[in-house]
Amino acid sequence: MLALGLVLVASTSAGVGQLGSVAGYPLFNAGDRVDGVPLATVLRREDSAEFVSFVYGDCVARDDVGCAPPAEIQVWPACHRNLGLYDHATDRGAPVVERLFLRGVPALLFDDGTRLELETGRSTVVVFAGTRGRALRIAAALRAIDGSVLPSRPLPEPLRMEGGDPVEC
Amino acid sequence: MRRLSVLLAALLVSLAGTPALAHFDEADRYTHGACPASATNRVDPVNVVFTSWGTWGRAESQVESHAGWTAASGSAQSFAEHGGCGPMHTQSASGHGSRFHVRVRGQHPDAALGWTAFAAAHHEDLVLLPLPCGHAVDANGSAGSGFDQGRDELERRFTSAGHSSYRVWWGNTQSFKQCDGDYAGSDGWTVFIELHRVGH
Numbered sequence: 511m512l513a514l515g516l517v518l519v520a521s522t523s524a525g526v527g528q529l530g531s532v533a534g535y536p537l538f539n540a541g542d543r544v545d546g547v548p549l550a551t552v553l554r555r556e557d558s559a560e561f562v563s564f565v566y567g568d569c570v571a572r573d574d575v576g577c578a579p580p581a582e583i584q585v586w587p588a589c590h591r592n593l594g595l596y597d598h599a600t601d602r603g604a605p606v607v608e609r610l611f612l613r614g615v616p617a618l619l620f621d622d623g624t625r626l627e628l629e630t631g632r633s634t635v636v637v638f639a640g641t642r643g644r645a646l647r648i649a650a651a652l653r654a655i656d657g658s659v660l661p662s663r664p665l666p667e668p669l670r671m672e673g674g675d676p677v678e679c
Numbered sequence: 680m681r682r683l684s685v686l687l688a689a690l691l692v693s694l695a696g697t698p699a700l701a702h703f704d705e706a707d708r709y710t711h712g713a714c715p716a717s718a719t720n721r722v723d724p725v726n727v728v729f730t731s732w733g734t735w736g737r738a739e740s741q742v743e744s745h746a747g748w749t750a751a752s753g754s755a756q757s758f759a760e761h762g763g764c765g766p767m768h769t770q771s772a773s774g775h776g777s778r779f780h781v782r783v784r785g786q787h788p789d790a791a792l793g794w795t796a797f798a799a800a801h802h803e804d805l806v807l808l809p810l811p812c813g814h815a816v817d818a819n820g821s822a823g824s825g826f827d828q829g830r831d832e833l834e835r836r837f838t839s840a841g842h843s844s845y846r847v848w849w850g851n852t853q854s855f856k857q858c859d860g861d862y863a864g865s866d867g868w869t870v871f872i873e874l875h876r877v878g879h
Contacts, residue, residue: 551862553854553862555819555864555866557819557820557821557822557823557827557866558823558827558866558868559823559852559864559866559867561852563854563862565854565862568856569856571815571855571856571857571858572812572813572858573754573812573813573814573858574753574754574803574813574814574858575712575722575754575756575858576722576723576815576816576855576856576857576858576863577722577855577856578718578719578720578721578722578853578855578856579854579856580719582853582854584852584854591850591867595848595850596850605705605706605707605708606706620850621707621708621718622718624718625850625853627850636850636852638718638853638854639718640717640718640719641718
């Protein structure tokens with residue numbers, strides 16, 4: 511089932527709890543509900559992209575017109591997606607990037623704050639939200655699904671090799 | 680004094696010409712269901728950029744000739760650029776049922792990239808069962824999402840016809856719910872395809 515790419519892998523807390531050992535890298539989400547929005551589904555991609563996605567809330571899609579859920583947390587292995595990918599981004603016409611530290615780890619805000627990326631341990635957490643405020647509230651609510659990191663507590667520092675690159679997959 | 684006047688005039692002409700060669704704006708990397716653009720009315724990820732002679736008209740004709748996507752049906756979407764929001768300029772599809780489909784909006788010339796147009800490509804199924812809902816972008820399979828498939832197909836068709844291309848990490852991987860209940864998103868890589876002069 512996981513080899514199919516973006517698929518529904520769990521929709522219950524018990525199912526989510528089992529994901530950590532399957533993914534092979536630490537997973538984080540915002541619990542069963544965040545900012546008034548319930549966890550709707552969990553997806554996994556394992557093809558040209560690799561992540562586990564926690565989708566919060568619902569939206570109405572129509573013929574030929576998809577829709578953006580109110581919030582989404584994607585957790586990627588840092589060896590595939592990390593903040594270093596943006597080191598060489600051109601300034602000309604590229605999105606304005608805001609660099610900050612959140613819960614003790616480096617983070618970047620894109621798209622007027624509606625996309626947040628932070629590195630922690632061997633994972634990169636990517637938050638999509640309708641507003642900057644919601645993205646930051648979700649960041650504050652992040653927790654490790656294995657219970658090792660609680661909301662609002664410091665996140666594990668990014669794991670890096672000697673040269674500064676993320677650890678290998 | 681006259682020499683200074685000539686230099687000033689040249690400088691003014693140069694400055695006046697700047698807007699026509701402004702930068703390619705990639706700040707917003709999604710299409711939108713309407714204007715003004717916002718994070719809540721995003722619809723598709725932008726995953727293709729046509730460059731060099733990439734006017735929207737050239738992009739349309741080249742997609743038709745190299746990919747054979749000649750159908751023009753589909754809903755209208757909008758793109759945001761340079762602080763504004765405007766409707767797409769054109770769309771092309773490989774048919775009317777399950778099909779490849781791309782929406783395109785042109786931008787003004789860029790000093791380095793030339794004429795540019797950005798595009799949102801995908802493969803979508805015509806969903807009739809269990810409930811008919813219309814076109815839904817493919818959820819992921821071994822070939823990636825429908826968004827990735829559309830981008831890959833255009834890249835394959837254009838490079839086979841002699842166009843150069845390269846990929847840039849954009850990170851616009853947000854998932855979008857489709858009318859069949861599945862979710863689809865880009866893998867975050869956008870392909871830049873160079874278009875040739877008229878005559879190719």
